[in-house]
Amino acid sequence: MTPGGAGVRRHDHQTTQADLTAGAVLAPYLQEQAAEFLRSLRLHRENSAPTDAGTHGAEEAAGALRRSSRRIGGTLHTFRVALDAAWAEQLRTELAWLSGTLAREHAYATRLGRLLEALHSLSGTSLPTARNGVGADRAADKERAALGVGAARAGALLERQLTLARTRAHSAALQALGSSRFHAVADAVALLASEVPLAPAAAAPAEEMLHGPADRAEQHLLTAVAALSCDQAEPYNEAQDAPWHRTRLLLRLHRYAHEVVRGAPDPVLAAPGRALDLHRDASEAAAAAASAARTPRIAPATAYALGVLHADQRHEVKTARGVFRASWPYTAAAVTGP
Amino acid sequence: MTPGGAGVRRHDHQTTQADLTAGAVLAPYLQEQAAEFLRSLRLHRENSAPTDAGTHGAEEAAGALRRSSRRIGGTLHTFRVALDAAWAEQLRTELAWLSGTLAREHAYATRLGRLLEALHSLSGTSLPTARNGVGADRAADKERAALGVGAARAGALLERQLTLARTRAHSAALQALGSSRFHAVADAVALLASEVPLAPAAAAPAEEMLHGPADRAEQHLLTAVAALSCDQAEPYNEAQDAPWHRTRLLLRLHRYAHEVVRGAPDPVLAAPGRALDLHRDASEAAAAAASAARTPRIAPATAYALGVLHADQRHEVKTARGVFRASWPYTAAAVTGP
Numbered sequence: 001m002t003p004g005g006a007g008v009r010r011h012d013h014q015t016t017q018a019d020l021t022a023g024a025v026l027a028p029y030l031q032e033q034a035a036e037f038l039r040s041l042r043l044h045r046e047n048s049a050p051t052d053a054g055t056h057g058a059e060e061a062a063g064a065l066r067r068s069s070r071r072i073g074g075t076l077h078t079f080r081v082a083l084d085a086a087w088a089e090q091l092r093t094e095l096a097w098l099s100g101t102l103a104r105e106h107a108y109a110t111r112l113g114r115l116l117e118a119l120h121s122l123s124g125t126s127l128p129t130a131r132n133g134v135g136a137d138r139a140a141d142k143e144r145a146a147l148g149v150g151a152a153r154a155g156a157l158l159e160r161q162l163t164l165a166r167t168r169a170h171s172a173a174l175q176a177l178g179s180s181r182f183h184a185v186a187d188a189v190a191l192l193a194s195e196v197p198l199a200p201a202a203a204a205p206a207e208e209m210l211h212g213p214a215d216r217a218e219q220h221l222l223t224a225v226a227a228l229s230c231d232q233a234e235p236y237n238e239a240q241d242a243p244w245h246r247t248r249l250l251l252r253l254h255r256y257a258h259e260v261v262r263g264a265p266d267p268v269l270a271a272p273g274r275a276l277d278l279h280r281d282a283s284e285a286a287a288a289a290a291s292a293a294r295t296p297r298i299a300p301a302t303a304y305a306l307g308v309l310h311a312d313q314r315h316e317v318k319t320a321r322g323v324f325r326a327s328w329p330y331t332a333a334a335v336t337g338p
Numbered sequence: 339m340t341p342g343g344a345g346v347r348r349h350d351h352q353t354t355q356a357d358l359t360a361g362a363v364l365a366p367y368l369q370e371q372a373a374e375f376l377r378s379l380r381l382h383r384e385n386s387a388p389t390d391a392g393t394h395g396a397e398e399a400a401g402a403l404r405r406s407s408r409r410i411g412g413t414l415h416t417f418r419v420a421l422d423a424a425w426a427e428q429l430r431t432e433l434a435w436l437s438g439t440l441a442r443e444h445a446y447a448t449r450l451g452r453l454l455e456a457l458h459s460l461s462g463t464s465l466p467t468a469r470n471g472v473g474a475d476r477a478a479d480k481e482r483a484a485l486g487v488g489a490a491r492a493g494a495l496l497e498r499q500l501t502l503a504r505t506r507a508h509s510a511a512l513q514a515l516g517s518s519r520f521h522a523v524a525d526a527v528a529l530l531a532s533e534v535p536l537a538p539a540a541a542a543p544a545e546e547m548l549h550g551p552a553d554r555a556e557q558h559l560l561t562a563v564a565a566l567s568c569d570q571a572e573p574y575n576e577a578q579d580a581p582w583h584r585t586r587l588l589l590r591l592h593r594y595a596h597e598v599v600r601g602a603p604d605p606v607l608a609a610p611g612r613a614l615d616l617h618r619d620a621s622e623a624a625a626a627a628a629s630a631a632r633t634p635r636i637a638p639a640t641a642y643a644l645g646v647l648h649a650d651q652r653h654e655v656k657t658a659r660g661v662f663r664a665s666w667p668y669t670a671a672a673v674t675g676p
Contacts, residue, residue, distance in 0.1 A: 307645020
């Protein structure tokens with residue numbers, strides 16, 4: 001972290017930024033993220049033996065690498081008017097490729113964990129309570145047992161499919177990190193850590209140059225939220241997920257812009273952000289269950305358990321939307337503002 | 339309806355019942371329900387040609403027959419101290435047999451309708467909205483199409499199984515209505531319509547003899563509600579349904595006792611009662627989907643759709659519990675009272 005960067009980031013108030021140029025606010029943030037990127041990359045190399053299929057240390061380092069890549073990329077996008085335009089666009093594209101490639105392995109691991117946990121709770125380990133009728137217990141036991149057999153097979157199928165996908169993603173990530181394309185990205189970030197290619201406009205006051213783009217990032221988010229479907233009735237219509245996924249990305253862009261301009265993320269958006277992450281995870285887990293059910297020659301009990309699992313994850317999608325709405329801090333009037 | 343009965347039922351206030359004996363309150367109610375039973379029976383005969391598999395008129399008459407059977411049976415149970423004990427117990431058992439037999443046909447028809455409707459909305463007839471990404475649309479279309487094939491087969495399977503069950507229940511109901519056992523019930527109800535076999539205790543004031551049993555019926559309900567599991571986390575544990583089903587029956591007994599003593603059902607319990615009916619319907623529909631999934635040699639796509647359907651109905655069970663809790667008019671403190 002550069003001394004100047006630390007100084008700027010401790011000031012939360014707009015008033016103190018009035019004296020600073022856009023470059024003096026933007027550069028330290030980008031330099032700090034670039035340093036973080038390089039630190040994570042070093043950690044990743046130290047923790048990745050060529051034979052390992054992802055140790056904990058390497059996973060953590062890859063996560064940190066993705067986080068700084070996203071922040072640099074988001075900042076280059078939102079504040080492009082204050083930066084060398086061609087350079088910013090080029091680096092942003094490459095960082096998106098990198099974080100996308102690294103994210104895949106993590107996503108498959110998360111998805112498998114989520115699905116196995118759901119299967120475990122669906123197949124029901126709890127004992128029936130003592131006061132229930134014997135007949136009801138027996139019927140329920142029979143259903144749980146039927147689901148149990150299918151759940152075990154479905155779990156094995158998902159484990160096989162998602163572990164294979166994860167292994168492939170891991171190889172792809174290692175290959176990417178060894179590619180000349182990656183080395184070019186790492187070189188560009190190393191340069192960024194020492195000097196930020198600013199546009200002449202970056203000499204203007206921060207308030208003039210940065211607040212407009214930051215406000216627009218927020219406005220894009222508010223517009224997307226206002227357009228989200230209020231229809232709670234169709235939890236199985238996966239086509240309706242896309243605007244929610246897009247909103248998640250816009251919330252992220254707004255968060256990074258807020259970090260640049262105010263020095264910290266907007267605390268009121270932490271809970272809605274987590275809800276959109278859960279929404280994405282549940283949506284993708286449901287799709288993985290549906291995809292596994294299309295495997296040829298599976299047993300009906302397996303398909304049945306996958307159907308239960310699919311519906312369960314789609315209901316988690318619905319729940320996440322409810323949590324998002326409940327935690328969203330702005331009223332409808334504010335959302336549809338200017 | 340006897341003139342006396344009409345007079346009593348128009349007075350909603352306890353004060354006016356202070357002058358009446360328990361028999362003067364109980365007898366008109368039972369006589370009115372007995373007359374309703376006989377009227378429904380006549381209607382049912384008029385609408386049931388031997389070759390018909392249940393016309394609309396016959397269904398409606400069977401419903402009315404069940405309603406009056408339940409009210410007579412519930413009243414005989416709750417207020418048995420004011421009635422000829424052996425007679426009351428005997429008739430109550432026979433009315434439970436009758437309404438149970440008649441209910442089965444209706445239950446299978448309702449279950450099939452509910453499941454087909456759910457399958458229809460699960461397989462999704464809505465068009466994707468225009469602003470979604472093309473990729474997301476295609477994936478969702480693929481999933482809907484996969485679910486669509488299975489849903490059509492699952493629907494056909496359920497239709498076959500539940501229509502067969504319904505036809506059998508219809509035959510059983512017709513057989514029951516032609517049996518000597520039924521003729522004995524009908525004779526007993528015809529006698530009840532003209533004279534109610536009261537116990538000597540029925541000569542005591544209504545307030546003294548009837549309010550105690552009515553309060554106990556309410557207390558049984560409140561105790562059952564207080565004991566209902568608050569655990570929302572396990573929607574697939576069917577063993578937890580039994581206390582809810584029992585609560586539904588206790589709410590019904592309380593409703594009938596309220597009708598006898600106050601002349602009308604308790605209006606604040608209408609919504610919780612409907613929620614418990616929906617709970618029962620969803621619980622049984624889920625069990626039917628699970629049972630259909632155990633059919634030998636079904637296609638995986640069919641089993642998958644049945645799994646989705648099962649999970650969907652179990653979530654309806656959970657929703658019904660939420661609606662019940664939200665509409666329940668008493669606070670926890672009142673529920674755990676004396």
